[in-house]
Structure formats: structure tokens, C-alpha cells
Amino acid sequence: MKQAMWAAAAAVAMFGGAANAQKAAQPAADPAKLSAHIKTLSSDAFEGRAPATQGERKTIAYIAAQYKALGLAPAGDHGTYFQDVPLRRFVTPGPITVGLTEDGRPHALRELDDIVVHTLLPTSRVDVKNAPLVFIGYGVDAPERKWDDFKGVDLKGKIAVVLINDPDFEMDPSNPVYGRFEGKSETYYGRWTYKYEAAARHGALGVLIVHETAPASYGWATVKNSNSQPQFDIVRSNASELHPLVEGWIQRDVAVQMFKAAGLDFDAEKKKAQSEDFQPVTLKGETFSTDYAVQTSTIVSHNVIGKFEGTRWPKEAVLYGAHWDHLGIGPPDAKGDRIYNGAVDNASGVSAVLELARLFSQAPRTGRSLYFIGFTGEEKGLLGSEYYAAHPVTPLATTVALLNFDVMNLNGKARDTALRGNAKSGLDDLVAQFAAEQGRSVTPEAHPEAGSFFRADHFSLAKAGVPAITLSGGTDLLNGGRAAGEAAYRDYVTRRYHQPADEWRPDWDYAGAIQDIALYYDIGLYLADHHVWPDWKASAEFKAARDQTAAARR
Ligand SMILES: [Zn+2]
Structure with missing residues (x-):
């Protein structure tokens, strides 16, 4: 385990210079495109994107159309971008x-x-x-x-x-x-x-x-x-x-x-x-x-999956993910608004994955395959990712990592970035190294006792042994420091999170999201072009599950 991580670290050091040179030529995520994606996905017409509703149909059609325009190959069921996700509903x-x-x-x-x-x-x-x-x-x-x-x-x-x-x-x-x-x-x-x-x-x-x-x-x-x-x-x-x-x-x-x-x-x-x-x-x-x-019924929702096939190791895969679903239509707020638009949570994450796909569409194909996944059912208990982990479209044993986004930083450039929970895998080291190349630090989880690691889609893959993280964005803002970052976070959590007021805003500053997208681009590019396998640390709960398939990664 340790050896693999040292090898990864050495490779990062060796390729650091090249990565910098490459980065200068790389196009960055486009704030206008991020804004347009979020504005569309969180519009009232999408009805809060609840699974198995008219809102889902619009959402998955939108994501699939973007994939198609970017040249991603369908990687869902039967040559489509859609993976059926049957969900059982239990009412007492x-x-x-x-x-x-x-x-x-x-x-x-x-x-x-x-x-x-x-x-x-x-x-x-x-x-x-x-x-x-x-x-x-x-x-x-x-x-x-x-x-x-x-x-x-x-x-x-x-x-x-x-x-x-x-x-x-x-x-x-x-x-x-x-x-x-x-x-x-x-x-x-x-x-x-x-x-x-x-x-x-x-x-x-x-x-x-x-x-x-x-x-x-x-x-x-x-x-x-x-x-x-x-x-x-x-x-x-x-x-x-x-x-x-x-x-x-x-x-x-x-x-x-x-x-x-x-x-x-x-x-x-x-x-x-x-x-x-x-x-x-x-x-x-x-x-x-x-x-x-108990009354049970079944609904069918969908993960939306596209890929760029790798040129050298096509069976080995790096996944990017973000959940597209939100809470749909529910009880009205004080203004009588009943649509839970989910602009930040998580149209913003989907917009980031779409931008990553666009950036990779303009670059030479990577050695390993890249998958872009819009997960369903996150708000019902990480169910789209759970289903994916049980029915992966490429074997989990040779899935290098899931790099997941859930809620982007829309408060401007940050001196730091952060992970959800203590991830305990070699991916943490990669985040630290590539963030350092951006001149940023990684802020340790402020409340590890609240278990935020277990409340985003990367956890479903982690349970199945795949190294996986969700980046939660920085809070040490260039403009106003930690106080401003904390204030923005608290404002979001109290006034918009899981409320109808989580809507698109014209005053967002995308510079922080663009930093985090660049960070994921660099990590994904590194993982997709090098034959490395970041592993769980010895203390990680998920190492035993990963070790069971070690032979597939020789
Ligand atoms: Zn979310």
C-alpha cells in the first residue's frame, strides 16, 4: 500500500513540471457555461428534478444532449446514456x-x-x-x-x-x-x-x-x-x-x-x-x-452515463460524478414557493461534471477511460450511486477512482479546498499535491464527528472498495477570508439548503468552482494517463473490500 502511494507521489513530482506546462495551455471551465447549465437545470420547468417525474425526463434528456454534443460515447443500458435504476418505495x-x-x-x-x-x-x-x-x-x-x-x-x-x-x-x-x-x-x-x-x-x-x-x-x-x-x-x-x-x-x-x-x-x-x-x-x-x-411499489429512475474510451488501458476507468436529482415539489415556503429547485444542490455539481467533459473533449484521449455520471436518487439515500456500485458499467476492480461533486463553491476564489470527511485513501494525497500546485491548501474536515463522509455519493463506491471522494470546496475566500467563507456557508445552510429558495442567482462568482474543476481535471488526467492505483490507507474501513480484487490490478 505504502509503496504504491510513494510511487504515485514520485510520479506527481516527476510530472509536476510537465503538468504545469500543459496546464498553461488547458482551457479553464467557462463561467457562462456553468451558469447556463445551473440556470436551466434549476428552472421551475424542471420541477425540482425528483426521480421518476416529468422533471427527471427533462433533466436526463438535457444531460444526455450535452454528452452527445461533446462526443461522449453512451455507457448506459443498450447503447444509451441511461442506466435504469429501479427503486422500491415503501409506505407504512x-x-x-x-x-x-x-x-x-x-x-x-x-x-x-x-x-x-x-x-x-x-x-x-x-x-x-x-x-x-x-x-x-x-x-x-x-x-x-x-x-x-x-x-x-x-x-x-x-x-x-x-x-x-x-x-x-x-x-x-x-x-x-x-x-x-x-x-x-x-x-x-x-x-x-x-x-x-x-x-x-x-x-x-x-x-x-x-x-x-x-x-x-x-x-x-x-x-x-x-x-x-x-x-x-x-x-x-x-x-x-x-x-x-x-x-x-x-x-x-x-x-x-x-x-x-x-x-x-x-x-x-x-x-x-x-x-x-x-x-x-x-x-x-x-x-x-x-x-x-406495508405498501410497496417500484419506480424506475436513471443514472446518465457517458464515456471517453481510453487509448491504452480502456478497461481501466476514472469516474467523475454528481447527483442530478433533488427534492422535487413539496411543502410551500413562506413565499408560497413549492418547487425545490436545487440550484446549488446539485445542479452546480452537474454543471461542473459537464464542464469537465467539455474540457476533456478538447484534449487528446487519455490512456484509461473516463466516465461521466449523473447519479439519481442521492436525496433518497445515495441510491443511484448504490445501484451503480451493484451494477457498474465497467468493473469496479479496475475502476481507479470516483471523483464526485456535490455542491460547488459559488462564492469566489479560495485559498483552500476541502474534502467531505476523512477519506483515508491515496486520493487525499493527490488532492493535497495538485491543490498545492494551484497554490492552495486542503482544509481538514471541521466536524468529522458529523459523518459527512457518509452523506455523498462517493460513499456508495467506497463501500464497494473503490477509492472515492467528494470535494466540498474551499471556505478561505480570497475576498474576506474564512469569515466570509463561513458566513456564505451558514447563509446557504440556513436560508436555501433543501428549501425552495435554492435557486439560480445572477451574482454568483464562479472563480472558486473553476479552481475545483481544474483540480479535478488535473487529478483525473494524472490518474487516466498513469498506471497507478491509489489505495485505501491501512486504517480505512473499505480497504478489505478493495483487497479482495487486488489481483485484477496487477
Ligand atoms: Zn447534494
Whole structure:
């Protein structure tokens, strides 16, 4: 691993001069084109670009027309630019009956107030009667960190009760095992999706995650709101390998009471879970029951994929991506606007990918193939990229990297750039090196505990082992420094993010986005013209998945 990275670093150093000379001749992204793409994609006519709507049809036709004009070869299904992405929609019309039995006494729970449950398995009814409950600590099985909370426990027919985040989050740093999960920084093992998947792999009938605000990094309201919406998943043949029948969260108070009824102290059991010697604990005398109807339907959305085939290693691929979807039409804001235009999120990212394709269209073809992907379903849970990772159009084993954009910096030139989360791959080093060539630095993730790494499409590819990043743009602006960058960011998050007001603006300054596009151009060009394989660092959660296909990269 280290060797490969040194080789990459040496190559960067060697080619640095040539890259500079080349760069002088390279055309930069065109602010007028970026603006025009964003203005069109985020116009009211595109209805907020929700999957499987008229807005989708317009959006994917627009992207495909751009690909065609730039000479990209279709790389979707059946010689088209479109990859069908079937999504399954799950609605729980209610009522949901849910409760515990404690020493023979029923204890009803209130859906949305005490507990939320949903299911992502194709079924019309969930009916669980008196399933035993087992506390499995953090529910982590991480051989590379020498940590296994399951200890071979049989979860068949049982409900796993699990803590959110990973064992480090609330551990005393003086504990000798502290640091295996990167301290406060959230690892994959801390994510709620991981909890469901890991317990499903161990045969659990259901999983209840204990909600605690600090380790979850959001309040119960977030859990409640997201579970009040229809749930989506990609259509999978192996859904039961990833999803237990019942997936849910319980309020901390409910857990405390549940442990108490079983003669256990929640805080004491939680402390025990912060040890590698933790053993699963059956909550004695306690069972879980629930009964509710599930309505499922399938919609078909689309990823939009074009490529420039490589001249030397066409089977090896560098991917550029950005999600095209947004929230569609929803509840009105104070002005009565119901269209969630998603101009910054993420028409801006799509415009950047289209500009990258245009820049490469004017350059000599690269040694490896370049793919340009508009992902669908990001806002429904990274589903277009998840589907792509399960159905790649070029093998993942020989996919060098995904360079993803989600939200561009439209606040002007920056002295820095930033990555979403601690990516922990050789791509980080490339970003640092090529940013340095631009005279820029990389600002470390400000809030690694919030898990932003897990909330953009690159994560779907990372889970499948492919080195992948999302660049989130700089905040140290030439004009006004960090204070101005932070203010612009806060203004966006509070007044426009995921609101109808995320609309195209005439006053944007594209210079920062152009820097980030140039950075991705340089990295992509380097990766596409050199036979290098940036790898995950030894500590990365995704290294084991990548190592399984190492033979394909010799
Ligand atoms: Zn986004």
C-alpha cells in the first residue's frame, strides 16, 4: 500500500513540471457555461428534478444532449446514456402497533414518539410476536480493528438493540483501547445503515437503534421526520442480506426503561460495550411485538452515463460524478414557493461534471477511460450511486477512482479546498499535491464527528472498495477570508439548503468552482494517463473490500 502511494507521489513530482506546462495551455471551465447549465437545470420547468417525474425526463434528456454534443460515447443500458435504476418505495399507511412485553405485562409504545419502525424488505405485512431482545453493544464487527461485538451470538428470530456511533465516541481517552475507531471522528461502524447491515448479516429479525443526541449528532426530530416519509431502496435480489425485517430507532428513555425491566442499568451496560471483551446480553423477561401493513411499489429512475474510451488501458476507468436529482415539489415556503429547485444542490455539481467533459473533449484521449455520471436518487439515500456500485458499467476492480461533486463553491476564489470527511485513501494525497500546485491548501474536515463522509455519493463506491471522494470546496475566500467563507456557508445552510429558495442567482462568482474543476481535471488526467492505483490507507474501513480484487490490478 505504502509503496504504491510513494510511487504515485514520485510520479506527481516527476510530472509536476510537465503538468504545469500543459496546464498553461488547458482551457479553464467557462463561467457562462456553468451558469447556463445551473440556470436551466434549476428552472421551475424542471420541477425540482425528483426521480421518476416529468422533471427527471427533462433533466436526463438535457444531460444526455450535452454528452452527445461533446462526443461522449453512451455507457448506459443498450447503447444509451441511461442506466435504469429501479427503486422500491415503501409506505407504512398505519396504524402501527408496537410494544414490549415486560415480565408478561404489555407495554405499548407510541410510533414516532417512543419508537420508529419501518421495513425495507418486499412484504405486505410485518407481524412480529414476542421476539426476544438482545443488546449487542455498538453492533460492530471489524476484524481489522480487532473488534467483534457479536461474539457468535445467534440473532435468528431476535431483535438486536444497538448503540449509535462507535465505541470510541464516548470512551475515556485514557482507556488503552481508545483510538481504534479514530476517536470522535465518525467511522462507517458508527453509521445507522451499518448497524442494520451488520445485524442482518448475523441473522437478526430486527434492529432497534438507541437514539442519543450527541453520538447520533442529531435530535429525535430528525429520526422522526425522516421516518414519517416513504422509504426507498434500490431493488435488490439480496435485500435480506442487508436489511433485517424490522429497522427502527427507540428513544433513550425507552431503552433505559427497557433495560431496567430486565434488571439492567443502561449506562452500566453501555460502559461494558466500550470494551473489546463485551458480550451480547439478552434482555431477560422482555419481548418485542409489532404489526403493520406495508405498501410497496417500484419506480424506475436513471443514472446518465457517458464515456471517453481510453487509448491504452480502456478497461481501466476514472469516474467523475454528481447527483442530478433533488427534492422535487413539496411543502410551500413562506413565499408560497413549492418547487425545490436545487440550484446549488446539485445542479452546480452537474454543471461542473459537464464542464469537465467539455474540457476533456478538447484534449487528446487519455490512456484509461473516463466516465461521466449523473447519479439519481442521492436525496433518497445515495441510491443511484448504490445501484451503480451493484451494477457498474465497467468493473469496479479496475475502476481507479470516483471523483464526485456535490455542491460547488459559488462564492469566489479560495485559498483552500476541502474534502467531505476523512477519506483515508491515496486520493487525499493527490488532492493535497495538485491543490498545492494551484497554490492552495486542503482544509481538514471541521466536524468529522458529523459523518459527512457518509452523506455523498462517493460513499456508495467506497463501500464497494473503490477509492472515492467528494470535494466540498474551499471556505478561505480570497475576498474576506474564512469569515466570509463561513458566513456564505451558514447563509446557504440556513436560508436555501433543501428549501425552495435554492435557486439560480445572477451574482454568483464562479472563480472558486473553476479552481475545483481544474483540480479535478488535473487529478483525473494524472490518474487516466498513469498506471497507478491509489489505495485505501491501512486504517480505512473499505480497504478489505478493495483487497479482495487486488489481483485484477496487477
Ligand atoms: Zn447534494
